[in-house]
Amino acid sequence: DEVTSFTLNYQVNNGDVVTEAYSGVSIPSLASVEFEMTETFSVTEVGVYPVKVWLSEVNGGSDENAGNDTIDSNVQVVPFLPERNLVIEEATGTWCGWCIRGIVYMDSIFKVYPNTVIPIAVHNGDPMQVDIYDAGLTSIPGFVGFPSTVIERKYINDPSAAFDDYTAHINDFGFADLAVSAVMHQDRSMEANITATFAAYLEGDYRFALVLTENGVHGTTSGYNQANYYSGGGNGPMGGFENLPQTVPAADMYYDFVAREILGGFTGEAESLPSVIEVNSVHEYAFDYSIPATYNVEEMTAVVLLIDNETGIIMNAASAPVIV
Numbered sequence: 436d437e438v439t440s441f442t443l444n445y446q447v448n449n450g451d452v453v454t455e456a457y458s459g460v461s462i463p464s465l466a467s468v469e470f471e472m473t474e475t476f477s478v479t480e481v482g483v484y485p486v487k488v489w490l491s492e493v494n495g496g497s498d499e500n501a502g503n504d505t506i507d508s509n510v511q512v513v514p515f516l517p518e519r520n521l522v523i524e525e526a527t528g529t530w531c532g533w534c535i536r537g538i539v540y541m542d543s544i545f546k547v548y549p550n551t552v553i554p555i556a557v558h559n560g561d562p563m564q565v566d567i568y569d570a571g572l573t574s575i576p577g578f579v580g581f582p583s584t585v586i587e588r589k590y591i592n593d594p595s596a597a598f599d600d601y602t603a604h605i606n607d608f609g610f611a612d613l614a615v616s617a618v619m620h621q622d623r624s625m626e627a628n629i630t631a632t633f634a635a636y637l638e639g640d641y642r643f644a645l646v647l648t649e650n651g652v653h654g655t656t657s658g659y660n661q662a663n664y665y666s667g668g669g670n671g672p673m674g675g676f677e678n679l680p681q682t683v684p685a686a687d688m689y690y691d692f693v694a695r696e697i698l699g700g701f702t703g704e705a706e707s708l709p710s711v712i713e714v715n716s717v718h719e720y721a722f723d724y725s726i727p728a729t730y731n732v733e734e735m736t737a738v739v740l741l742i743d744n745e746t747g748i749i750m751n752a753a754s755a756p757v758i759v
Contacts, residue, residue, distance in 0.1 A: 438462040442492040447476050447510070448484045456492070481714060483636055484510045513634040514715060517609035521601055522553045522740065522752045525594060525692070526572055526583040529561040532664030532681075537582035539674035540594040541692060544601060551605060553738055553754050555648055556692040562658040563693050568646075571701025575747070587749040610635050610741065613753035615645070617737035619726055625757065627698075627722045629739045637712040640744040642703025645722045647757070650734040652690040659685035695730060698722040703742040732759050 440458040453474050462468050478484060489505040490498065498504055525541050527534040541554040557572045558564045559581065572578070577591045584594045592600055611634060617627040627645050653659070661683040665673040679687070699707065699722065707720045726732055735757040741750045 436494065437464070439494055440492070441490055441494070443470060443472060443488065443490060445472065445486060445488045447478075447486050478510075478512050481512050481514050484512065486510055511635055515612075515634050517612045517632075517634050517751060518753075519605060519607065519609040520551050520553050520613075520752045520754070521548075521605050522555065522587050522738075522749050523597060523600070524555045524557050524572055524585040524588070526559060526578070526581050526585065527556050528559040528581055529563075529659060529661050529688075531559075531581040532662035534582040535661070535663055535665050535673055535676045537584065537594040538661075538690075539676070540584075540597045542674070544597045545692070547598075548601060548605075552601065553752050554692040555646055555694050555738065556690065557694050558690075562654055562656065563652060563690065565694050565696060567701055568694050568697045571697075589748050608635075609751035610637070611751055613739055613741060613751055615737050615739040615753055615755050617647075617755060617757045619732050619757055619759055623726045623728065623732075625724045625726050627724070627737050627739075629720045629722070631708075631718050631741065633712050633714065633716050633718070635712075636714050638710060640705075640710065641708040641712065641750075642699065642705065642742045642744050643707040643720050643722075644697055644699040644701070644703040644740040644742055645724075646694055646738040646740065647696045647698070647724070647726075648736045648738060649693050649695050649730055650689075650691040650736075651731065652693045653688070654685050656685065659688055659690075661685075661688050695735070696724065698724055702744050702747070703740065705744075726757075732757055 439460060442456045444452055444454045446452045455472050486508050525537045527537045544552050545554050557568050559569045575588060582594050584592050584597055586600050586604055611631045614630045615627060617625055619625045629643055663676050663679055663681055663683050664670060665676045666679060666681040668677040708718055736754050737757055738752060738754040740752050743750055
């Protein structure tokens with residue numbers, strides 16, 4: 436039957452029941468409607484508050500099937516707002532002529548927001564490919580092709596939407612303050628130490644991963660030639676690439692934000708965090724790695740990712756230069 440009136444109720448932490456009646460509505464069968472109750476609640480203490488919301492008095496009577504009229508959730512009050520950084524993983528490749536757009540927009544957004552954007556260029560089908568990283572990123576549900584920007588493994592978009600994506604998600608809750616310190620020794624062994632201070636109570640499978648990126652990556656073989664579909668200007672301006680040839684020779688290309696390694700794997704290191712994380716708790720973890728001699732350490736950055744393995748999303752991140 437069409438729903439023309441109903442009553443909504445909510446209760447927080449087994450406290451008083453708040454009730455509000457709605458009339459003059461028209462909700463057809465199988466349709467949905469959003470609602471906002473006018474009487475709000477406030478809390479002053481940190482903690483997790485169970486919330487129950489249920490429907491009653493549908494069309495002035497009782498619902499014959501009351502088994503699906505209630506939803507239970509939680510509202511968590513946290514002691515601080517973690518410092519937020521937005522991870523943008525760019526799916527790219529030297530063979531991809533449209534990936535010029537990714538090169539330009541990743542460079543632009545990092546120049547505008549150098550303290551809160553962490554760009555990572557994940558290469559495919561060229562000498563800079565990291566197999567496990569490429570396979571993980573291109574297997575995310577909804578991934579359709581190159582170039583793509585993956586926003587914290589929740590949203591997939593075109594690189595040209597990077598600034599809109601930043602505005603939409605930079606203020607999402609970050610769950611924990613993160614810090615990373617990475618030092619390379621004379622034998623090129625590197626130790627990266629991670630510290631996380633959690634603002635929220637969490638239960639589940641949470642993990643750390645560590646990405647190493649390098650700027651100014653340069654090669655001399657044909658695999659470093661960059662296809663350029665913006666050559667000649669027929670597809671509009673694109674950061675000066677419209678003035679370059681259809682194949683930009685390797686000698687003229689220097690690639691930034693290149694993912695060199697992802698320690699812990701694409702989904703993060705299992706058991707790098709406990710299954711129960713308390714509010715204000717501090718957790719540390721360390722990754723070891725031997726940096727290949729062909730990598731320019733002075734251009735490398737260590738990026739720590741906080742990953743929810745159950746959903747696959749990146750909850751927050753932080754970065755720091757690798758110290759030589």
